[in-house]
Amino acid sequence: MNVKEIAIFHVLLCVTFIVSGLAVNLIQFILYVALRQINPQLFRKLNYYLVYTIYGQLLFLIDWWGPATLNIHCAPDLLDRFATEHAVILMNHHYELDWLYGWMVGDRSGVLGNCRVYGKKVLKYVPVVGWAWNMSDVIFLDRNWEKDKLNLSSKLNELLDYPTPVWILLYPEGTRFSEEKHQASQEFAVSRGLPVLKHHLIPRTKGFSFTVSELDKSRISRLYDVTLVAGTSPTSAPPTLTSILCGRSTEASMYIREYQLKDIPTTDEGSSQWLMNLFKEKDALKDSFLQTGCFSELSGFPKYPPIQRQSRPWSLLISITLNSCVIIPLIYILLTGGIITRLVLVLMLGLAWFAMRKFINITKISKSSSYGAKKSTTSSDDKKKE
Template sequence: MGPLAYLKTQFAVHLLIGFVFVVSGLLINSVQLCTLVLWPLSKQLYRRLNCRLAYSLWSQLVMLLEWWSCTECTLFTDQATVDRFGKEHVVVILNHNFEIDFLCGWTMCERFGVLGSSKVLAKRELLYVPLIGWTWYFLEIVFCKRRWEEDRDTVIRGLERLADYPEYMWFLLYCEGTRFTEKKHRVSMEVAASKGLPALKYHLLPRTKGFTTAVQCLRGTVAAVYDVTLNFRGNKNPSLLGILYGKKYEADMCVRRFPLEEIPLDEKEAAQWLHKLYQEKDALQEMYNQKGVFPGEQFKPARRPWTLLNFLFWATVLLSPLFSCVFGVFASGSPLLILTFLGFLWSPPANRSN
C-alpha cells in the first residue's frame, strides 16, 4: 500500500474531513437563515444565493467521489442529449439500487452546472436532519410523508412554486420509493402480480403518483424527462464508507431523454408510460449484466476543479486554528500548511474522452 492509499484509510484524516463538512455546513445553514429576509424583497435573488450556498456544501461530498476516491463516471447516451445537459429544466428518474447512486447523480449535476439547484422529492423526516434537511428546506425541496392522501396538496403546492425557478434544475425522482433489497423486491413483485403487471427483475414496482403529479405540475417548466439507469463495473456494490476509504469505482450511467410532450396528459396513461419505462430499464440492466456495457456512445465529462477548491477553502479556514493550536504554527502560515497538506492528496486529473 502506497503512502497516499494508506493516508486515505486513517481515521484521523476521516475525522478532519467530517469536521470540515459538519462545521462548514452549520455555517452555511446560518447564512441561509439570514437570507430569509430577502424572500419578500427579491425571491429570485434569495434562490440564486441559496443555490450557491447549497453548492458549497454538496460539492464537498462530490469532491470525495471525484478527487478522493477518483471514481469514474461514464455516460452512455447520444451527443444531442449531452448538448442539452445543464441547459433545461428536467425530471430525472434514477434507479435506487446502490448506497451512492445519489452521489453519482450529484456528480453529473456538478459537471453540468446544476448541483446547487438540483431538487428531490424527499421524506418529511429528513427536514429535521441538520445540514441535509436544513439545506434542503432553504432550497424549497418538496417534503412528503409518503401517504398520498395527506401529501397530495403539499406536493402540488411545492411543485407549483418551482414553476418560475431562475436556475436550471434537475428534479430527481426515485420512483421505486425506497432502495432495492431482495425482500422488498419479493413483496413488490407480489403486488405487481396482483395488478396484472409484468414482473421486474432488477427494480421495484414504481410508484406512479409522485411522477404523474410532478409531470402535471411542472408541465410548461420542465422540458424533458431523463431516464438514468446506473450500474457499476465488476458487479461492485459501492458504499459511502468505501468512498471515504478512497476506494475507486467505475460507474456507468445510461441516459435517455424523453421530451415532456411524449408523456401522456392523462394520469392513468402517464402511469402506464412509467410502468413501460421500468420494463425498459429492466431490459437495460439485463443487457449490462450480459455484455458489461449499456447501448449508446460513451462520454466521460471532465471533472471541474471547483469541488476541490471549495473543500480546500473550507479546510484552510476551519483547520488553520486547529493546526495553529496543536503545532504552535503562526496563524499567518497555517493556511499554507493546510493547503500543502491537502494538496498532497490531489490525484491526477481524469482524461476526457468522448
Template sequence: MKVIYIFLFSLSLSVCRGFSGDRRRQDYMIRMGTLQVLKTQLLCHLIICYVFLVSGFIINLLQLCTLPLWYINKQLARRINCRLGYSVSSQLVALLEWWSGTECTLYTDPESYPFYGKENAIVVLNHNFEIDFMTGWTFCERFGVLGSSKVLAKKELSFVPVIGWMWYFLEIVFCKRKWEEDRKTVVQSLHNLRDYPENFWFLLHCEGTRFTEKKHKISMEVAEKKGLPKLKYHLLPRTKGFCVTVQNLRGTVTAVYDSTLNFRNNEMPTLLGVLNGKKYHADLYVRRIPLDTIPEDESECAAWLYKLYQDKDEFQEHYRQTERFPGPITSPPRRPWALLNWLFWVCLLVYPLCMLLLQMLLSGSTFTVVCTFVFCLAVSVGIRWMIGQTEIDKGSNYGNKEMQINNN
C-alpha cells in the same frame, strides 16, 4: 567487432533505462500506496467530516440571513441560495471524484447531449446503491445544475442539520409518504418551481425506497396481483408522485431523463468505501424523452411509467451480459469547482482547529488531554453511525409491507 560493441553498449543503456524506469514505477507505486493508506486513517475521516459539518452550519446560518431578502427580491434570494447550496453538496461530489477517484462514464445519444444542463428536466433514477445519490449529484455538477437540483424527499430530512436545512432553502419538495396528506403540499411546492430563475433537474427515485431482496419479493407479489410484468432489477415504481410531478411541471420542464446506473465488476459501492479512498467506476445510461410525449391522463401516465421500468430492466440485463450499456459514450469532463470549494473550506477551517488542539495539548492538563481524546472518540463513533445509516441493510422499512407498495 565495432558492430558488436555498439550492440552491447546499446543493450547496456536499455538495461539501465529499464532499471531506471522500474525504479520510477516502484517509487510511484510506493507513493500511491502511502496515499491510499493515508486515506483510510481515522484522522483524515475526522477532518473531512469536521470540515463538512462546520462549513455546513456556516452556510445554513448564511441561508438564514437571506430570509429578509425573500420579501424584497425573491429571485435574487433563490440565486444566492443556489450558490450556498452548491458549496455544501459539491463537497460530497469532491469526495467521490477527487478523494475516491471514482470514474463516471455517461452513455447517451449524442443528439441529446447538447440539451443537458440547458433545460429543466425530470430525472428518473434507479435506487440500487448506497452512493447513487452522490453519483447523481456528480452528473448534476458536470452539467452545471448541482446548486439548483431538486429532489422529492421524506419530510424527516428537512429537520436534519446541514443537508436538510440547506434543502429547505433550496425549495426541495418534502413529503410524508402518506399520499392523502402529501398531495396538496407536493402540488404547491411544484407550482412554486414554475418561475425558478435557474435551470434545474428534478431527481426522482420512483421506486420510493432502495432495492433489497426482501422489498423486491414483496414488490413482485404486488405486480402479480395487478397483472403487471415482473421486474428483475427494480422495484415496482410508485406512479402517483411521478404523475403529479409531470402534471404540475408541464410548461416548465421540457424533458424526462430516464437514467439507469450501474457499477463495473458487479461492485456494490459504499459511502465508507468512498471515505476510505476506494475507487469505483460508475456507468450511467441516459435517454432524453420529450415531456410532451408523455400522456397527460393519470392512468395512461402510470402505464407509461410501468413500461419505462420494463425498459430499464432490459438495460440492466444488457449491462449484466455485456458489461456496458447500449449506445455511444459521451462523458462530460470533471470540473475543478467542487475541488476548489472543498480546498477553500479545508484551508479556512483546519488551521484554527489544529491551533486549538495544539494549545490544549501543550497546556499540560491531563484533564484537557483526556477530554480531547474522549471528544475525538465520540466524534468518530458518531461519524461511523451516520455512515451506517446509508448502508442498504440499515435502510428504511418503507416498502417492506405490501400495503405500502400497493399504495401507488
C-alpha cells in the same frame, strides 16, 4: 497502507463538513429572512452557491478523494441540452452511491446547486443538509397523500420560477433496492398481473402521475431517464461510501434517454402505464449490461460510445479552502490549549466520528443486495429451482 484509509482523516473531513455546513445554514437563514420575501430571485441565485458549498464537499469525495469513473451512454447531442432548461430526472435507487453519481452529472452540467428531490418530512430537521433543503424549496412529503398532493401542487411550479435551470430528481421505486424488497415487489407484481422485473422494484406511480399532470409544460418540456449500473468492473471497488472514504476508485455506467413531457399521458391510468413500460425497458437495459457489459447488446436500444466528463475544480477548491480554515485552527488550539481545551476537542472529534459512522450506516445496503454482480440477474424462478 493507503493513507486515505486512516480514520482520523475521515473524522477531520467530517468535522469540516459539520462546522462549515452549520455556518452555511446560518448564512442561508439570514438571507432567507432578509431576502426571501423581498427579492426571491436574488435569494435563489445566492442560495445556489450556498447549497453548492455543502454539496461540493460530498462531491469532493467521489471526484478527488476516491475518484470514480463514470461512463455516460446517450445520444451525442443530449448532454448539450441537459443543462439549458428545467428538467425532470428519473433514476433507479440501487446503490449507496447512486445519488453521488447523479451529482457528478449535475455538477458537470452546471446545475448541482439547483438539484431538488422529494424527501421525507423528517429530513427537514436534520442539521446541515436537511436545514439547507428546508430553505431551498425541496419538497418534503408526509406520506399522507391528501396532504402531499396539496404540497406538491403548490411547490412544484415554484421551482420552475428559478432564474437558472432546476433538475427535479425522482426515484419512482420509492425506496432503495434490496433483495428482500425485490422479492416482495415480484410477489406483488404477480398478484396484480404486473410485469415481473428482474432488477427493479415495481415503480410507485401515484407521485409520478401527479407530478406529470401538475407541471406547466410551457416552462418545462423534458424528462430524462437514467439507468445506472455500478461496481461490475473488475477494477472497481464496491460502490459504497466506505470505499470512497478510504480513497478507493469505483466505476459506474449510465444510459440516459430523453422524452418530451407533452408526450407522456396526464391521466393517472395513462401515465402509470407509461411508467411501467419505461421500467420494463430499464430492466432490459440493466439486464443487457450485467450479462454483456453493454446496455444495447440484448435490449435492442441504440448503442452509444461512453462519454467521460472531467471533474470540475470547484469541489476540490471548496474542500481545500474549508478544511484549511477549520483544521489548521483546530491543530493550533490542540497544540497550545490547556487540558480542558484539549479534552473538549477530543470530545468534538469523538462526536464527529459517531456522526460519520451513523451516516455511513444509514446509507449502507444489506450485503444480500448485490452490487450489480451477475448473481443478481438470477430470476426468482431460478431461485426456487435451487
